[in-house]
Structure formats: structure tokens, C-alpha cells
Amino acid sequence: MDDNYQTYVNRVARMTLGPAYLSQLEHIQESPKFTLDAQGQRKPVPFPGYSVITPPAGEDVDNADFYQNLTDCQQQLARILDPDFFVKIPPDSLHFTLADLIWDDLYRDASQQIPDFESKVQEAIAESFTIFESQKISQPFQWQVLGLMVMTRAIVVCLVPRDEEAYNLLIQFRRSIYQNRSLMALGIEQQYHLVAHVTLGYFGSIPNDLDRETLSQQIFELNHQWLDNPQEILIKKADFRKFEDMMAYRREPHWPRFVF
DSSP: OOOOHHHHHHHHHHTTSHHHHHHHHTTOOOOTTEEEOTTSOEEEOOOOEEEEEOOOGGGOGGGHHHHHHHHHHHHHHHHHSOTTTEEEOOGGGOOOEEEEEEEHHHHHHHHHHSTTHHHHHHHHHHHHHHHHHHTTOOOOEEEEEEEEEEOSSEEEEEEEESSHHHHHHHHHHHHHHHTOHHHHTTTOOOOSOOOOEEEEEEEOSOOTTOOHHHHHHHHHHHGGGGTSSOOEEEEOEEEEEEEEETTEEEOOTTSOEEEO
């Protein structure tokens, strides 16, 4: 399902240009992953599931500078956007999702219908990691910030591979997961083409008077900070993680982890 290297780079590059921001802002929607509490503050709603991700920023000492740069960008966005419109992810939870697994209603249904579902998923992910390791192509690899991207319900930082080898490594890693029959038997399959990114925040209430032209220009200008100061994330670990909502990603010591 995933693109080849050049198709991927061309596709995401178009999504980080000024005209694309204006077009994307015409179609943004409030994220259902958050709701207003009694004090009028946005809080996460239950949205449980599993993913394979890089260690979150608060645990990833190898990429401290990378995440500090993204946190600075997140703060810049927060200064120009109302907090009810832009719901920030906690800086310590920022991460790169390497492979989505299962979430929300699909997760709830599978958890209820399949005995020992969590342990079976963990066993299948460990099997996928073993399959990838047997290919003897594993090594740490780097992806870099291309720019901000406006998605339907979030603002993210889009990533591109440092080179074709880095792209192919991730694609092979994802295939070891999505083509694993043990995972497929549990209802876990690939649902999206890869769009490598780190989510900075989700959309809350969309203002009726939102000036989309001005906002698209502001987002475009924020990208300039990376022209002379490219930011790279070194991918050395991939963790099986559980989440209850979009604010935190938990891992137990015995859960599968792959070291590149």
C-alpha cells in the first residue's frame, strides 16, 4: 500500500506549500478526540488502542534537540491560535508513529471478543520484530522535518526520509508488521498510506470568523525556521505502546521493543 520513495516525497512536499494550507484549512473539522469540561477547557475523551511508535519525547534522550525544536514550534502556534481552537499535545508525549495498529471501536470490539487479546497482539508484534531482524537490514536511520502540515483534524510536522535507504528501511519495517498473518487474524491491518509526521495539536472549536488566508500565511512563515536549521530525528527504537487517549502512550518493561 505504501508509495515508493519518490512518489512519497513528491506527495508530501505538495502538502507543505502555501496554497495547500489555504485549501486544507477550508476542510478542517473539530477533532472528536476532545471535549469541553465543566470549566470550558478541552480534555481528551477515551480513545484506546495500540501503536508502534518511537519513544515519546520525554523518554527519547537521543532526540532531545529535535523535540525541543518541535516544542518551540508548538508554542509559536499556540501564541497565534486560541486554545479552544488548537489543543496542544503535551510536549513529553510528542512522537513519530511508525505503524498504527488498532484503536477506538475496533479495539474495543476485539478486546471483548478475542480472549487474551492484548497478549496475542504483543506476541504477534514480537514475531514481526523477529521477522524484520531476520532480514539483516536493520540499522538506525534518520528522517527530517519538511514543514508543517494541516490535516483534517490536526496540525502536524511532516517528515521526509534523509535518503532513499531510510525510506526503504521504514517501509520494510512496516511490511513486517502489516503482512504478519498473526496480526491480520486479530483484525489488525494497514488502513492508511504512510504520511510520516509528529502531531503537535488537534483542532477544537472552529471559529466562525477564522481568517484562513492569514492563518495559511502564518503557518507557511513558520516553516522558514527549518530552511537554514534542518531538524532530524534519529530512529533507534520502536516500541509497542498502549494509549487510552491522545495524550499519553504507555509501555511496560516486558512489552515488545525493537532496537535498530
